[in-house]
Amino acid sequence: xxxxxxxxxxxxxxxxxxxxxxxxxxxxxxxxxxxxxxxxxxxxxxxxxxxxxxxxxxxxxxxxxxxxxxxxxxxxxxxxxxxxxxxxxxxxxxxxxxxxxxxxxxxxxxxxxxxxxxxxxxxxxxxxxxxxxxxxxxxxxxxxxxxxxxxxxxxxxxxxxxxxxxxxxxxxxxxxxxxxxxxxxxxxxxxxxxxxxxxxxxxxxxxxxxxxxxxxxxxxxxxxxxxxxxxxxxxxxxxxxxxxxxxxxxxxxxxxxxxxxxxxxxxxxxxxxxxxxxxxxxxxxxxxxxxxxxxxxxxxxxxxxxxxxxxxxxxxxxxxxxxxxxxxxxxxxxxxxxxxxxxxxxxxxxxxxxxxxxxxxxxxxxxxxxxxxxxxxxxxxxxxxxxxxxxxxxxxxxxxxxxxxxxxxxxxxxxxxxxxxxxxxxxxxxxxxxxxxxxxxxxx
Amino acid sequence: xxxxxxxxxxxxxxxxxxxxxxxxxxxxxxxxxxxxxxxxxxxxxxxxxxxxxxxxxxxxxxxxxxxxxxxxxxxxxxxxxxxxxxxxxxxxxxxxxxxxxxxxxxxxxxxxxxxxxxxxxxxxxxxxxxxxxxxxxxxxxxxxxxxxxxxxxxxxxxxxxxxxxxxxxxxxxxxxxxxxxxxxxxxxxx
Numbered sequence: 001x002x003x004x005x006x007x008x009x010x011x012x013x014x015x016x017x018x019x020x021x022x023x024x025x026x027x028x029x030x031x032x033x034x035x036x037x038x039x040x041x042x043x044x045x046x047x048x049x050x051x052x053x054x055x056x057x058x059x060x061x062x063x064x065x066x067x068x069x070x071x072x073x074x075x076x077x078x079x080x081x082x083x084x085x086x087x088x089x090x091x092x093x094x095x096x097x098x099x100x101x102x103x104x105x106x107x108x109x110x111x112x113x114x115x116x117x118x119x120x121x122x123x124x125x126x127x128x129x130x131x132x133x134x135x136x137x138x139x140x141x142x143x144x145x146x147x148x149x150x151x152x153x154x155x156x157x158x159x160x161x162x163x164x165x166x167x168x169x170x171x172x173x174x175x176x177x178x179x180x181x182x183x184x185x186x187x188x189x190x191x192x193x194x195x196x197x198x199x200x201x202x203x204x205x206x207x208x209x210x211x212x213x214x215x216x217x218x219x220x221x222x223x224x225x226x227x228x229x230x231x232x233x234x235x236x237x238x239x240x241x242x243x244x245x246x247x248x249x250x251x252x253x254x255x256x257x258x259x260x261x262x263x264x265x266x267x268x269x270x271x272x273x274x275x276x277x278x279x280x281x282x283x284x285x286x287x288x289x290x291x292x293x294x295x296x297x298x299x300x301x302x303x304x305x306x307x308x309x310x311x312x313x314x315x316x317x318x319x320x321x322x323x324x325x326x327x328x329x330x331x332x333x334x335x336x337x338x339x340x341x342x343x344x345x346x347x348x349x350x351x352x353x354x355x356x357x358x359x360x361x362x363x364x365x366x367x368x369x370x371x372x373x374x375x376x377x378x379x380x381x382x383x384x385x386x387x388x389x390x391x392x393x394x395x396x397x398x399x400x401x402x403x404x405x406x407x408x409x410x411x412x413x414x415x416x417x418x419x420x421x422x423x424x425x426x427x428x429x430x431x432x433x434x435x436x437x438x439x440x441x442x443x444x
Numbered sequence: 445x446x447x448x449x450x451x452x453x454x455x456x457x458x459x460x461x462x463x464x465x466x467x468x469x470x471x472x473x474x475x476x477x478x479x480x481x482x483x484x485x486x487x488x489x490x491x492x493x494x495x496x497x498x499x500x501x502x503x504x505x506x507x508x509x510x511x512x513x514x515x516x517x518x519x520x521x522x523x524x525x526x527x528x529x530x531x532x533x534x535x536x537x538x539x540x541x542x543x544x545x546x547x548x549x550x551x552x553x554x555x556x557x558x559x560x561x562x563x564x565x566x567x568x569x570x571x572x573x574x575x576x577x578x579x580x581x582x583x584x585x586x587x588x589x590x591x592x593x594x595x596x597x598x599x600x601x602x603x604x605x606x607x608x609x610x611x612x613x614x615x616x617x618x619x620x621x622x623x624x625x626x627x628x629x630x631x632x633x634x
Contacts, residue, residue, distance in 0.1 A: 238506065321506040322469065323513065359473040359507070362500055363481040394476075441493045442481035 026074040032129060032427065037420035039074070039125045043067055043109065044117040054114035054414030059152030059163060060088065060191035067109040071124055071149055078131050080147070087167030087205035088151035088197050094134055096438070099143030101213030103437045104397075105130065105430060106148030108164070108389060112156040116416025118423075122404065123218040124149050126427035133431055141438045143213060150389045157182045158191075165389035169396050170206035174199060207396055214364055214437050215399040217390045218426045220418045224409025225382055232425060233379035234403030235368045238320040239391045240291070240384060241357035243329040246314050247274060247336055248348040253301060253309025265344040268299050268308035273343075274336045278315055281331060290328055291318040291385055320357045320383045358391050364400040367440065371432035372402075375425065386411075402426060402433070470510050471633050474608075477501040479634075498580050498608075502535045511607055512539035514628050515577065519544055523602050524572040529554045529590040530565070536607060537577040549574075554589040562593045570598030578606040581627065584614030588621045608634065 027038035046067045049056040057063045068090045072082045075092035082092045093102070107123025127147040134145065152163030158180050166172055177189040177199040189199040221227075226234050251267030275294035282292035296314035315332065319325035333349055340347045365381065372379035382403070390401045404426040407417040437443070477500045484495040501507050519526070519540065526548040528537025534550055541548040549566035556562050568574065574594045578587045581604075591601045603624035609615065611631045618625040 238504075321509060322466075322473070323509045324506075356469050357506060359476040359504065361476045362478070362497075366480070366482075440481070441483045 024070045024073065026077040026128075026132075032133075033420040033424040035132070036125050036129055036423050036427070039128060040117055040121060040420065040423075042070065043121050043125070046070065047111075049114055052414070055111045055117055056113050056115070057109065057111045058113065058157040059110045059154060060157070060188070060195055060197075062195060064110045064151070065195045068149055068151070071109065071128065074128050075131060075147060078128075078135050080131060085167075085205040086197065086201040086203070087164045087172075088192065088195065089164040089168065089205060090149040090151075092131065092147040094131060094141075094145040094147075096141050096143045096145065099141075099213075099438070099443065100210070101443060102144040102146045102211060103141075103213050103434050104146040104148055104215040104393075105217065105434060106146075106150065106215075106389075107217050107219055108150045108153030110152055110154050110157075112154050112412045114414060115154075115156075115412050116410075116414060118220045118406075118416050118418045119222065119411055120153055120219070122220045122418055122423050122426070126218040126423055126430055129424070129427040130431045130434065133427075139435070141435060143438050143443065145434060145438075146212075148215075153389050158188050160188070161387055162389055162392045163188065164205075165392035167202050167205040168207045169392045170203070171392070171395070172202050174202055177202065207393070209396055212397045213443055215390065215393045215397050216364065216368065216402060216430065216433050216437070217388060217393075217399070218402045218404065218423075218430050219388055219390075220411065220416070221403040221406045222386050222409070222411035222416075223406065226380075226403065226405040227407060227409065229380070231378045231380055232376055232405065232422060233372045233429060234382045234405075235365055235372060235379060236384045236390075236401035236403065237360055237362075237365055237381050238383040239358045239360065239387060239401070240289075240318040240320050241322060241325050241355045242319075242387065243317045243325055243354045244315065244352040245317075245329065245333075246312055246350045246352060247271070247333070248350065249274075249311045249313065249340065249345050250348070251309050251311070251343075251345040252307070254307045256305045256307055259307055264307055266307050267311035267345055268297075270339055270343045270345045271297055271299075271311040271313040273339050274313055274332070275315075277335045277339070278317075278332050281328060281335075282317075287324070287328065289320040289383065290324065292316070292328065292332065293318075314352075318385055322356050325357065326354070355387070358394060360390070360394060360400055361398040363442070364398050364437075367436045368400050368402055368429070368433050371429045371436060374432060375429055400433070402430060466510075467633075470507065470514070471629055473504075473507050474501045474629070475634050477504055477507060496580070498532060502532075502579060508535065508539045511536060511628070512543035515540045515605060515607070516543040518605055518626055518628075519546070519575055520573075520602060522573055523575045525549060525568065525574045525599070526577050527551055527568065527574050527590065527594050528577045529586060532579045533577050533590075536579050540577055548577075551590050551593050554593045555586060559593055559596055562596075564593075564597065568594065568597045568599055572599045573602045574599045575602040576604045576623075578604060580608045580610065581606045581614035581618075582610045582612040584612075584617030587614060587625075588617055588623070591618075591621065591623050 029035045047055045080092040108120035150164035155161035180188040192199045249267040251265035278292040293316045298312045300310040404422040480495045529551045549568045552563040606627040609627040
C-alpha cells in the first residue's frame with residue numbers, strides 16, 4: 001500500500017487489519033473510523049497519478065473500473081449479491097424480508113484529474129460500512145437495501161456529469177453516447193466499450209419506480225459552511241442548477257507599443273471587465289444563493305507584445321433559484337453587451353449547458369434530520385452548490401443528500417480532506433436513515 | 445451596435461413563458477417541498493399517510509418567484525389591487541404585488557360571522573377592481589368569504605386566482621357565488 005500523506009489530526013486510529021491474501025481485502029476492525037480510514041487509503045491508491053499529485057481516476061477508464069472491482073469485492077465479502085449494470089454502475093443488494101421497493105444509498109468513485117480522495121469515495125465507503133454493520137449485527141429490514149456505485153459522476157472527462165446516474169434516471173439516448181467526447185476525441189460510447197460495456201444497452205440501466213422506494217447519498221460538503229459553524233452534518237434541501245456559457249469577444253489585435261490607448265479594442269480587457277461584473281452580480285443583495293464563476297479565459301494571440309484580438313471567457317452561473325439563475329445569466333450578458341459597445345469589441349455568446357436547480361423532497365429530508373438529531377445537535381439544513389448523483393436519481397425516486405464537513409471547504413484538489421470520524425458518524429446516521437425509511441408509513 | 449449575438453437560450457431563460465418543461469419543474473418542486481409523507485391526523489380525526497403543508501412551498505423563493513410570474517400573467521391589466529386572506533395567501537399575494545407593481549391588502553378573518561370581525565390590513569377603497577389571490581382552494585368557502593369581504597368594502601371583485609385547486613368543489617362554489625375563477629395547478633398537474 002502506498003505511503004499516504006494523511007495529516008495527523010491528533011488521535012491515530014488503531015491499525016486496521018486487512019486480508020492477507022490481497023492488499024485490497026475488506027478491512028476489519030472494531031473501530032468504524034479505522035475501517036473507513038483503511039478503505040479510503042486502499043481506494044486512494046487506485047489512481048493514475050502519484051499520491052502527492054492527487055487522485056486521477058477518470059470516468060470509464062480501467063482505473064475507475066479497478067476501483068469499482070475492489071468495492072464490488074468488499075460487498076461480496078460481506079455476502080451481498082453484486083452486479084454491474086449496463087451503464088457501469090455497481091449495485092450490491094442486501095435482500096429484505098418481504099418488501100419490493102428497494103431503499104438505496106451510494107455515490108461515485110471517479111475523480112477529477114489530480115483530485116481529492118473523498119469526493120464520492122466517502123459516500124461509497126460509508127455505504128460499505130452500512131452494509132457491514134447490517135450483516136455484523138444481523139439487522140433485519142423489510143425492503144431490499146441496495147448499495148450503488150455510480151459510474152462517471154464527474155464531468156471532468158466528457159463534459160457530462162452524472163453519466164451513470166443519468167442512466168439510472170433513464171435520460172440517455174444511446175446515440176448521444178457517440179456524440180459526447182473527451183479532449184482526445186474518444187467518445188463516451190468508445191470509452192464504455194473499452195471497459196467492457198455495451199453502450200447500446202444503456203437503457204437497461206434505468207431504474208423503475210416500482211423497484212425502488214428511496215435513495216439517500218452521503219457526500220463531503222465540498223464547501224466550508226459546516227466547518228465554519230462547527231457543525232458535523234448537513235442535510236440538503238436544495239441542489240443548485242447551473243447555466244454555463246462562453247462569451248467569445250472579438251477585438252483588434254495590434255502592436256502593444258505603437259497603438260495608442262485610445263485606439264484599442266482589447267478583447268482581454270473587455271473579458272476582464274465582464275468577469276468582474278459576473279462576480280459583482282453574484283455578490284449583490286438580490287443574489288443570496290447565486291454563484292458566478294469565470295473559470296477559464298483563453299486569450300489570442302497570447303503574446304506579451306500584442307494587444308489581445310480575441311478572448312473567450314467561460315462562465316458558470318449556479319443558483320438554487322430556478323428563474324433567477326437564468327435571469328442572472330441574461331443580466332451578465334446584457335451588461336457584457338454594454339461593455340462591448342463601449343469598448344468597440346463584438347461578442348458571440350454560446351450556451352454550453354443549462355440545468356435547473358432542484359428542491360429535494362421534504363419528507364425524505366425530515367427522515368434524515370430526525371436521524372441526525374438522534375446522534376447530535378450539531379447539524380443543519382443547507383443547500384448544495386455542487387451537483388450530485390442524487391439530483392438525477394431524484395427525477396425518478398424520492399432522494400436525499402447528507403453532507404459531512406470538508407476541511408477548509410476544499411475539493412477537487414489533493415488537499416481535499418474529511419475526517420474518518422466524521423464519515424463514520426455520517427455512515428451511522430445513514431444507516432439510521434435507511435432503517436427509518438424501511439419502517440416508514442409511506443411504504444407500509 | 446453591430447454585435448452578432450446568438451441567444452438560443454433566450455427561450456429557456458424567459459421566465460415569462462411557462463413552457464411545458466418549466467411548468468413541470470415548478471409542479472415537481474411544489475410537490476417536493478410541500479407533499480409530506482408520514483402518519484398524519486387530519487382535522488376530521490381521520491388519519492392519512494400524506495399531508496400537503498402549503499407553507500412549505502410558499503416560503504421558498506425559487507418557487508415563489510416563479511409562481512409570482514405565473515400569477516402575474518393572469519392578472520388583468522385593469523386590476524387596481526390584489527387581496528389575499530391571512531395567513532395562507534399573504535406571501536403569494538405579496539410576491540404577486542412585487543411582480544406586478546400592484547398594491548395589495550391582507551384580509552384577516554374573512555370567515556367571521558357576518559364579517560363582523562373581518563379586518564383589512566392595508567387599504568381597500570370603494571370602486572377599486574380587486575383581484576383575490578388564493579394559495580390553495582379546496583371547498584372554496586374561504587375564497588368566497590374573502591371575495592364577499594372585498595365586496596362589502598365597496599370594491600369590485602375582478603376575480604379569484606389560485607395557485608392550486610384541489611378539485612373539492614371550490615370551482616362550483618365560486619361559480620355559484622358569481623365570481624370569475626382561475627387557477628395555475630389542478631390535481632392532475634401535481
